[in-house]
Amino acid sequence: MSALTSRPTAANAGRLAAVSRRRRNAKLGWNILGLLVFVLAAFPVYWMINTAFKPAKDAIDPKPHFFPWPVSLENFHRALNISDFWGPVERSLIVSASTVVIGSVIGLLAALAISRFAFRGRKVVIVGILTVQMVPLVAMIIPVFLLLNQIHQIDKLSGLVLTYLTFVLPFTVWTLRGFIVNIPKELEEAAMVDGCSRTGAFIRVVFPLLAPGLVATSIYGFIQAWNEFLYALLVMSQDHQTATVWLGSFTTQHGTEYAPMMAGSTMMGIPVVILFLLVQRKMAAGLTAGAVKG
Amino acid sequence: MSAADTTTTQVPPPRRHSSPPGRRPGRARATRRRRYLLGRAATPWLLLAPCILVLVLVLGYPLIKLGTLSFQDYKKPQLWGFKPATWVGFDNYQAILTDHEFWSVVIRTVVFAGSAVILTMVIGMLVALLLQRVSGWVRTLVNIALVASWAMPVVVAVTVFKWMFDSDYGVVNWTLSRLPGVDYTGHNWFASGPEGLSVIMLQVVWGAIPFVVITLSAGLTQVPKELEEAARLDGAAAFGVFRYVTFPIIKPLVVMMTTLSVIWDMGVFAQVWLMRGGHPEPEFQLLTTYSYEKAFGVNDYATGSAIALLTVLLLLGVVAVYMRQMLKIGEVE
Numbered sequence: 001m002s003a004l005t006s007r008p009t010a011a012n013a014g015r016l017a018a019v020s021r022r023r024r025n026a027k028l029g030w031n032i033l034g035l036l037v038f039v040l041a042a043f044p045v046y047w048m049i050n051t052a053f054k055p056a057k058d059a060i061d062p063k064p065h066f067f068p069w070p071v072s073l074e075n076f077h078r079a080l081n082i083s084d085f086w087g088p089v090e091r092s093l094i095v096s097a098s099t100v101v102i103g104s105v106i107g108l109l110a111a112l113a114i115s116r117f118a119f120r121g122r123k124v125v126i127v128g129i130l131t132v133q134m135v136p137l138v139a140m141i142i143p144v145f146l147l148l149n150q151i152h153q154i155d156k157l158s159g160l161v162l163t164y165l166t167f168v169l170p171f172t173v174w175t176l177r178g179f180i181v182n183i184p185k186e187l188e189e190a191a192m193v194d195g196c197s198r199t200g201a202f203i204r205v206v207f208p209l210l211a212p213g214l215v216a217t218s219i220y221g222f223i224q225a226w227n228e229f230l231y232a233l234l235v236m237s238q239d240h241q242t243a244t245v246w247l248g249s250f251t252t253q254h255g256t257e258y259a260p261m262m263a264g265s266t267m268m269g270i271p272v273v274i275l276f277l278l279v280q281r282k283m284a285a286g287l288t289a290g291a292v293k294g
Numbered sequence: 295m296s297a298a299d300t301t302t303t304q305v306p307p308p309r310r311h312s313s314p315p316g317r318r319p320g321r322a323r324a325t326r327r328r329r330y331l332l333g334r335a336a337t338p339w340l341l342l343a344p345c346i347l348v349l350v351l352v353l354g355y356p357l358i359k360l361g362t363l364s365f366q367d368y369k370k371p372q373l374w375g376f377k378p379a380t381w382v383g384f385d386n387y388q389a390i391l392t393d394h395e396f397w398s399v400v401i402r403t404v405v406f407a408g409s410a411v412i413l414t415m416v417i418g419m420l421v422a423l424l425l426q427r428v429s430g431w432v433r434t435l436v437n438i439a440l441v442a443s444w445a446m447p448v449v450v451a452v453t454v455f456k457w458m459f460d461s462d463y464g465v466v467n468w469t470l471s472r473l474p475g476v477d478y479t480g481h482n483w484f485a486s487g488p489e490g491l492s493v494i495m496l497q498v499v500w501g502a503i504p505f506v507v508i509t510l511s512a513g514l515t516q517v518p519k520e521l522e523e524a525a526r527l528d529g530a531a532a533f534g535v536f537r538y539v540t541f542p543i544i545k546p547l548v549v550m551m552t553t554l555s556v557i558w559d560m561g562v563f564a565q566v567w568l569m570r571g572g573h574p575e576p577e578f579q580l581l582t583t584y585s586y587e588k589a590f591g592v593n594d595y596a597t598g599s600a601i602a603l604l605t606v607l608l609l610l611g612v613v614a615v616y617m618r619q620m621l622k623i624g625e626v627e
Contacts, residue, residue, distance in 0.1 A: 027429065032427035034436055037421055042439035044500065045446065047465060048454045060463045110345035111336035120335070125342060132349060135357070136561040136609065138582045139602040142589045143356035143363060149373065168353045169345060227447040229564040234590065244449040248568050258457045269450040276445030 003215040009101045048269065051262035052076070058257035066219070072266045075263035079250075082260060085267075089244035095157050095232075095242060096225035099164040106165075107172030108214065114173070133170045137232060140166075143235055163231045168221040175220075179213030180206070219275050226272060243268055251255035305470070384627040386600040395576070396584075396601070400608075403581045406491055407559040409455035413499045414555050415548070418506030425511055428514045435506075444504035452568045459483045484569070487577030494565050502558065506551050515546040557610045560605065581605045 033250035051059050059075075079085065113119075114126055117261055143220055144163055145154075155160025191201040232242040240251065247268055250261050311456040363379075364386055371377040390396050423435050443451075458466050461482040470478040517540050525539045539550075563582040566574050572581050581601060589598025 027427070030424060031429055031432050033424055034432040038432070038436045038439050040438065041443050041500070041504070044451065044454045044458065045439075045442050047458060048450070051457065062463065062468070064465045065466050066461075087318075106344040106348060109341040113341035117338035117341075119338045122338070127345075134351060134557060135353065136557060136606065138561045138563050139585075139606050140353070140356050141586065141603060142360035142595055142599050144352065145590075146363075146373070146595065147352070147356055156309065162348075162352055165348050169348060172347060223384040223445070227449070229449050229568075233567075244447065247449050247453060248451075248564075256472050258460065258463065259389060261453055265450040265453050266620065269446050272447055273442050273445040277441055280445075284449065 007064055024239065034086045045269075045273075048262050048265050052266040054259070056257075056259040057261075075259045076267070078257075078260040079264040079267070081252075082257075083246070085246070085264070087242045088241055091157060091236075091240060092243035093179045094224055095160050095164065096222045098157070099168050099225040100221045102161065103165055103168040103172050103221055104214060104218050107169055107217075108176055110169075110173045111176035112182055116185075129170050129173050132166075133174070137167060141230060141234060144231070148235060154235060155240055156235075157240075159233060160235050160242070163235065164225045164228060167228075170223060171224075172217055172221055176218045177211070179210055179217075183209050212282065216279040219279045223272055223275060295450075299584065348386055360599050360603055363596055364603050366596050368594075368596040368599075373593070373595065382596075386596050387604075389440060390600055390604070399579050399581055399584045400493070402487075402577075402579070403560065403605075404608075406495060406580060407556060407562070410495050410498050410502070410559040410562075411552060411555045412558075413495070414502045416551055417499065418503050418551070419510060419548070421503065421507045422510035422514055425507070426514055440504035440507055443500060446501070447569060448501065448564050451497060452503055452565050453502075455493065456569055459493050487575070489577060490569070491566075494562070494569055497565055497569075498559060498562055502555060506555070509547060509551060510544065513541070513547040517543045553612055560609055581608075 031216075050066065052069050052070050053073075054065055054075075055070065055072040056075060056078070058065045058068075072259045110129075114129075115120055148154050148159045148163070151159075153162065187205050187209075188201045190200065191205045198205060227244060229248065232245050233248070236242060237250075238244065247261075247264055250264055300547055364371075365381060365383060366379040367382045367385075368379045372379045386496050415442070421436075425436060428436070446454075458464055461467065462481055466483075467478040467481050470476055470481075483493050521543075522535050523540050525535045530538065560579060561582060566580055566583050567586075574587075579587070582605070583603040585605065586600045587598075588601060589595045
């Protein structure tokens with residue numbers, strides 16, 4: 001292709017023009033298909049926001065309104081007042097934040113162990129952590145419930161934090177390991193040659209470099225804990241439900257009031273989407289860290 | 295160029311530790327280093343201890359408990375400690391395996407998860423390939439939409455789909471009724487199991503595609519352009535290029551994504567639960583909801599556990615493939 005275009009002789013200029021026209025047409029076709037994918041992928045998100053911001057009576061007009069005009073916040077008022085909204089949100093925040101803090105500390109230590117130390121059984125630990133991620137949590141719900149019942153953690157936020165660690169921890173360890181591996185060991189060694197202890201070298205050299213990765217991992221873990229539904233449904237009682245269960249029961253109790261429900265969904269979903277957009281690139285980098293061959 | 299390459303972390307290129315084996319000083323240093331590290335063998339285990347402790351407590355112990363429970367009689371009295379759990383051997387399994395309802399749930403689950411996985415992978419692959427051909431601004435738009443739908447909490451997404459497929463005011467019924475000769479006004483999507491599960495599947499696939507597309511797109515950028523071009527010059531058609539050049543390179547990624555999708559789609563719970571308002575009808579039951587209902591609906595924890603365990607066994611075949619991949623990673627590490 002490049003060989004052709006570099007020698008635009010008069011003879012094949014016409015043919016080249018035809019080829020490029022055909023290519024432009026093909027590109028147009030692909031772009032149209034791409035836009036179609038965009039519309040299909042984005043539609044549910046758009047429809048949620050659209051419904052949330054229009055007056056409730058427009059939402060149940062048999063002829064759909066495709067733009068929220070006039071913009072109205074009445075659905076948000078209704079969603080906030082229909083039942084306790086801030087209680088569940090507060091509980092979700094407490095649970096997610098505790099899970100992430102505990103998970104990050106424990107996870108960081110474990111990640112350091114498997115990325116910076118050579119020891120017997122390291123391979124077993126790595127495979128173990130990867131395997132644990134494969135355990136379907138739904139299947140574990142009965143024994144976990146009985147365990148929490150035994151140690152009196154039913155209907156307690158601490159019990160929920162404990163169960164959330166099962167999926168936040170393995171993931172945190174694996175991702176942080178990816179970030180740590182990307183930090184050259186030489187930096188630490190140089191610091192140790194200059195008289196730092198191993199711990200000192202870590203705190204002064206590795207930790208600052210790791211911080212952005214740690215933040216990204218934490219945010220991702222936070223999102224996962226915030227979104228969790230099944231265990232929250234089972235462990236917490238009606239009076240202490242978390243935000244996801246709140247939205248879920250919004251469905252069952254006031255089934256027909258879709259407009260306020262979309263307002264509730266928007267309030268729960270949009271912060272998560274924004275957080276996710278912030279860290280997604282970083283996370284992808286961490287997950288595939290070093291996977292690309294040099 | 296093997297499976298492990300795309301999935302493992304390898305040492306970035308400019309590193310002096312991984313000097314080629316032939317070079318003497320490098321090896322000597324490595325040996326010294328190993329001895330030094332062995333001397334501090336306890337440190338990594340100390341660092342790992344809290345992590346392992348938590349995982350054993352909330353994952354290891356329940357896993358064993360799941361096994362023992364399924365061979366016991368464990369109902370409400372046992373839960374409250376009025377009666378000790380008694381061993382009943384294979385009674386629970388016998389009762390389940392001879393139950394017609396169980397088998398129809400199994401078939402439903404396999405069909406549901408299988409179709410969802412195939413749809414997810416095929417559409418995901420097509421979109422990933424499409425993204426290579428569109429202009430930059432279209433790609434950006436699609437990526438934003440994908441990341442947004444990826445990030446949507448499942449509960450929120452389910453609520454939105456329920457609203458879109460509402461029989462009276464749903465936008466889907468309205469749109470379908472615009473088509474000539476089609477009248478979906480007031481159509482109830484959840485009146486029948488297969489149709490309702492199709493809507494649920496649509497939601498699952500919609501939520502699963504972004505991850506597949508974004509990962510496969512990243513994989514596709516690693517396919518050397520020269521290889522594809524060479525195949526094209528040799529006269530391969532577009533499909534041939536994909537089949538014989540592109541696909542073999544990204545195959546490890548595809549295998550991984552498929553395995554993960556199987557695990558996730560077999561574990562679908564919240565979607566069914568929420569779409570059916572917390573009480574899935576018999577023709578909506580999947581293995582997950584079925585096990586949950588047995589345990590927490592009728593308080594038969596033992597039967598619920600046995601069903602959960604059978605689900606895990608069903609998954610094991612698929613996971614075995616994935617495990618092999620993981621073991622390879624362990625070897626490279």
